[in-house]
Amino acid sequence: MAGMAALQSQIMQEPFGEFSWILTLLFYAFFFVFMFYGQKINTYIMLREVEGSLFKLKYLRDEGRKIVIETIKEIGKPQTDPTARVDRFLEYFTISPQSLDPAGIVGKLEHILDVRDTRFKDDVKLMAPATDKTQVNNLENTLEAAMALNFIYKVIRHFYLLGKKTLSLYIIMQIQMILPLVMREAEAYASALKAFADGQPIGDGAGALVAAKLTHGHPTRNIAKDCVVAAVPIEGRTAYVIKAEGPGGNVGKPGEAIKTVVEESEGEIAMIIMVDAALKLEGEAVGEVAEGVGAAIGGPGVDQFKIEESILKYRIPINAVIIKEDIGDAVSPMRKEIFDAVDKAIERIKQVILEKTKEGDRVIIAGVGNTIGIGQ
Amino acid sequence: MSKKSSSATTKISSFVLLVIFITLALSLTALILAISAFSSNGIAAYYLLLIGFLGAALSTYVLFQTRKRIKRLSIKTPSVTTTIECRKCGFKSVRDFQRGDYIFREVDPCQKCNENMLITAIYREVEEKKKRTLF
Numbered sequence: 001m002a003g004m005a006a007l008q009s010q011i012m013q014e015p016f017g018e019f020s021w022i023l024t025l026l027f028y029a030f031f032f033v034f035m036f037y038g039q040k041i042n043t044y045i046m047l048r049e050v051e052g053s054l055f056k057l058k059y060l061r062d063e064g065r066k067i068v069i070e071t072i073k074e075i076g077k078p079q080t081d082p083t084a085r086v087d088r089f090l091e092y093f094t095i096s097p098q099s100l101d102p103a104g105i106v107g108k109l110e111h112i113l114d115v116r117d118t119r120f121k122d123d124v125k126l127m128a129p130a131t132d133k134t135q136v137n138n139l140e141n142t143l144e145a146a147m148a149l150n151f152i153y154k155v156i157r158h159f160y161l162l163g164k165k166t167l168s169l170y171i172i173m174q175i176q177m178i179l180p181l182v183m184r185e186a187e188a189y190a191s192a193l194k195a196f197a198d199g200q201p202i203g204d205g206a207g208a209l210v211a212a213k214l215t216h217g218h219p220t221r222n223i224a225k226d227c228v229v230a231a232v233p234i235e236g237r238t239a240y241v242i243k244a245e246g247p248g249g250n251v252g253k254p255g256e257a258i259k260t261v262v263e264e265s266e267g268e269i270a271m272i273i274m275v276d277a278a279l280k281l282e283g284e285a286v287g288e289v290a291e292g293v294g295a296a297i298g299g300p301g302v303d304q305f306k307i308e309e310s311i312l313k314y315r316i317p318i319n320a321v322i323i324k325e326d327i328g329d330a331v332s333p334m335r336k337e338i339f340d341a342v343d344k345a346i347e348r349i350k351q352v353i354l355e356k357t358k359e360g361d362r363v364i365i366a367g368v369g370n371t372i373g374i375g376q
Numbered sequence: 377m378s379k380k381s382s383s384a385t386t387k388i389s390s391f392v393l394l395v396i397f398i399t400l401a402l403s404l405t406a407l408i409l410a411i412s413a414f415s416s417n418g419i420a421a422y423y424l425l426l427i428g429f430l431g432a433a434l435s436t437y438v439l440f441q442t443r444k445r446i447k448r449l450s451i452k453t454p455s456v457t458t459t460i461e462c463r464k465c466g467f468k469s470v471r472d473f474q475r476g477d478y479i480f481r482e483v484d485p486c487q488k489c490n491e492n493m494l495i496t497a498i499y500r501e502v503e504e505k506k507k508r509t510l511f
Contacts, residue, residue: 063451190451198475200456201498209479216480247478283511332500333456333473339499373498375480 043169046176050160053179057153060190064146065090071142071197075135076128085127089143090150092120110302120144134199137248141372142196145189145331152186185327192331196249201373203329206277207296209342210321210349211243211367212374220376224256228376235350236359237270242366249372255303259310261364267314270361272307273321273349276368277338280324287337288324289344291352296320297368319352321345334373392442396435403431459497462486473498 034041065086072082094116097108124139125131131139156175163172195202201209215230223229223242232239240261244252262269274296280286295307295318311318323341353363406428413421456473460483467488481495 060451191454194451194453198473199478200473201479212480247481283509333454334499336499336501339497373478375478 039169040167043163043167043172046169046172047160047164050156050163050172050176050179053183054153054156054160056183057149057156057186060186061146061149061153064149064190064193067193067197068139068142068146072128072139075131076139077130078128082127085123086143086146089123089127090147092147106302106305109300113300113302134248137250138196138199138372141249141370142193145192145196148189149186149193152182152189156182188328188331191328191333195331195333196372199247199249199373201334202331202370203325203334203338204277204331204369205334205371205374206323206325206338206342206345207275207367207369208243208246208371208374209334209339209367210275210345211241211365212246212371212376213342213346214239214241214365214367215243215376223260224253226250227252227254227257229257229261230376232365234363235354237353237357237361237363239353240265240362240364242364243376244369244371246371246374246376249370251299251368251370253303254297254366254368255306258307258364258366262310262314262316265362267316268362269314269316270357270363271353272311272316272318272364272366273352274307274318274366274368275321275323275345275349277325277330278322279330280326284324285337286325286329286335287341287344289341289348290322290324291348292320292322293318294320296322317356319356321348321352392438396439396442399431399435400439403428403435406431454500454502456498456500458495460493461496462489462491462493464491465489467493469493 069083069086072078072086076082094112097105097112099105120140120143121136124136124143128135128139156179159171159175163175192202194200214232214234215228218230218232218241220228220230222245226245227242228245229240229242232241242254242257242261244250244254258272276296276298278290278296280288295304295311297304297307307318310316323338323345325335325338329335329338349365357363406424410421410424410428413424457470458473458477460469460471461467465486465488467486477495477498479495479498482492483495484493485491486493
């Protein structure tokens, strides 16, 4: 026992006794290093964190590109290797119209988006000649997801390299702070790739699925570009149910479709009900159905503008039913909770129609969203 | 965009591996020296033991962290199921999603009544861990 105690005291005292000046020196060294180089050390730590995420983004970008090339080779049966064309496609950009004089900007934006869409579809057809309309739409969606991953990777890499070059804490800090959200978005796009390539319904298609369930069994006709409408009797009213034409991945032009139906009916529409998937807040349940007023539609705003113009002209009341989900659910294969919420949304629509319209009235129901994997 | 870029991301750098293994080897040497130094120089033995343990712990930690990073780099493909229903007799079958399936697509005739069956649902099921929260 006595021997052990002696050894312990030797270990505890001797090093600190003999080398205490080293510890003091070390303490001061640390103090001065952190006082003068604290920010630099912080910068290096943040850079390392961004670098870790950049590795992941690079992996996701490369995997996305690989999935696209494999899918094109599998279903498109191209004569030549599509790799070079895919690489060129991933670098495409769109310049939005000048907004110094905002009058008429919606028309200009719509035109640019139409040109973009046509160009994308033409390029996909060239890359994959053996594809039908549905597959062209699905491949276009897959390419767009890969494009998004490429863009995210490049932007983060830009800030990383800029931060490394300048060693500016503020350049690195701004990218490090938004990094968790950026990574979430990138992961969502990565999971969307496979869904788009296989043509699986995605969470964003909740609105389109509501419309599909209502139109199924009723004759449909084309009303606007990539949009169909069916006249469906609901609770003694006539509902014009609009959705994007499936099962290929596209969102159609619901704004144009609603405008056409309103004009065809000369404004004799008792109500418009829009159904769409909407981003939920943290803490809210996936597949929660909520109700409100206004044009429930995302995107660049062209369709929302057109809908609002139409309803203003004839003073048509507009209601919205939304199905809540997060960004990851919106672009990945549809979750069961969202699928089940579709029936709840239909019940809610019927309830609104019963409460707010009379028998014999005409209503428009627009199911907004990407109709990939959903027929009609 | 090179073809090898993806595999480069998922590979551990050989330089990093070399550093890790050299540190590990030095730490193990320090531990062996510590054992042999216990009888002759106790203080030195404790220092060597400390250095050995710290070095071994640090290199193992870095090695596992690097492996963990590589493991994290994957795109998860969830399993998606397709539900097929016969509208006439109500016969229902569930199978894995196949390319070309879409909701309201007519598929093979029903095994019971020979009527064409319809894809009525395509979805994935997610098992969410219930987190205890106050809100």
